[in-house]
Amino acid sequence: MGLLDGRRAVITGGGSGIGAATARRMAAEGAAVAVIDLDGDAAETVARDVNGHAYTADVTDFDALEGAIRDAHAQMGGLTTLFNNAGNSNMAQIHEWDLQEWDRVVRLNLTGVFHGFRAAVPLMLEGGGGSIVSTSSISGTRPSAGEAPYAAAKAAVAALTATAALEYAPTIRVNAVAPGMIHTGLTDILLTGFDWTVPFMTEKTPLARIGVPEDIADVVVFLASDLSRFITGQNLVIDGGMTLHGAGVDGLFDRFKAMIPPPKD
Ligand SMILES: NC(=O)c1ccc[n+]([C@@H]2O[C@H](COP(=O)([O-])OP(=O)(O)OC[C@H]3O[C@@H](n4cnc5c(N)ncnc54)[C@H](O)[C@@H]3O)[C@@H](O)[C@H]2O)c1
Numbered sequence: 001m002g003l004l005d006g007r008r009a010v011i012t013g014g015g016s017g018i019g020a021a022t023a024r025r026m027a028a029e030g031a032a033v034a035v036i037d038l039d040g041d042a043a044e045t046v047a048r049d050v051n052g053h054a055y056t057a058d059v060t061d062f063d064a065l066e067g068a069i070r071d072a073h074a075q076m077g078g079l080t081t082l083f084n085n086a087g088n089s090n091m092a093q094i095h096e097w098d099l100q101e102w103d104r105v106v107r108l109n110l111t112g113v114f115h116g117f118r119a120a121v122p123l124m125l126e127g128g129g130g131s132i133v134s135t136s137s138i139s140g141t142r143p144s145a146g147e148a149p150y151a152a153a154k155a156a157v158a159a160l161t162a163t164a165a166l167e168y169a170p171t172i173r174v175n176a177v178a179p180g181m182i183h184t185g186l187t188d189i190l191l192t193g194f195d196w197t198v199p200f201m202t203e204k205t206p207l208a209r210i211g212v213p214e215d216i217a218d219v220v221v222f223l224a225s226d227l228s229r230f231i232t233g234q235n236l237v238i239d240g241g242m243t244l245h246g247a248g249v250d251g252l253f254d255r256f257k258a259m260i261p262p263p264k265d
Pocket residue numbers: 012013014015016017018019036037038039042057058059060085086087088089108135136137138139178179180181182183184185186187
């Protein structure tokens with residue numbers, strides 16, 4: 001018996017990192033899984049591993065995302081579980097953010113999650129309900145310098161989660177996970193490109209290590225399963241205790257500032 005036997009899950013950003021680990025963990029617990037990613041080859045690779053379905057779609061394009069989710073619903077014979085996980089960012093000081101890059105970061109990290117709700121909720125309600133989990137970040141709960149649009153968008157994901165939990169209870173439970181520093185495609189350059197970043201981050205983390213994608217995937221499985229049946233509207237921080245001290249990546253931007261090119265006109 002798996003924790004997710006009979007569940008039918010869609011995962012955005014499922015081609016890499018946290019999304020890929022979650023696809024594998026969900027499948028291991030008995031769920032049928034559809035992987036949606038901007039990178040179609042990566043989605044295919046993960047979907048093959050879990051005997052699931054792969055879609056190439058950009059979460060910022062509502063029609064493309066809705067098309068993928070509707071097809072996944074048809075292929076799997078229903079939809080019980082949505083993991084809104086695609087996201088990424090850059091670093092810059094607020095007055096130096098390029099206007100288009102600001103819009104891209106907010107659209108990907110916030111509007112992309114809204115698009116997931118908008119496409120999936122009608123199908124989930126029609127099927128009798130389920131569980132939605134979205135990926136926020138410690139950047140949204142304890143922001144650091146250099147990540148303004150990302151921090152604002154991730155904080156908004158926590159607010160969107162609470163609103164949705166109220167709107168769709170008791171039929172759909174809605175929660176978010178707020179990862180700390182996790183070694184994925186997103187953070188690889190940070191963690192392997194400099195010799196000081198791993199000791200710097202490890203020292204700030206009471207549990208004394210950098211996170212791995214499975215640290216988040218296991219919590220997403222919990223939130224998708226009946227083990228969390230009385231939890232809704234929460235934004236669960238999974239950071240090894242890093243933000244107990246204050247903001248998570250504090251000091252990082254100051255160290256990188258010297259390497260960041262000057263703003264465009
Ligand atoms: N890694 C961390 O330390 C960390 C910390 C806090 C939050 N997060 C969040 O976790 C989530 C997953 O990130 P990750 O660390 O696994 O990174 P990752 O880069 O390994 O995986 C992200 C995946 O999302 C896909 N993607 C990017 N833009 C997309 C789009 N517009 N439409 C569809 N797919 C898209 C990428 O192709 C990639 O496969 C993100 O929302 C990120 O902000 C990560």
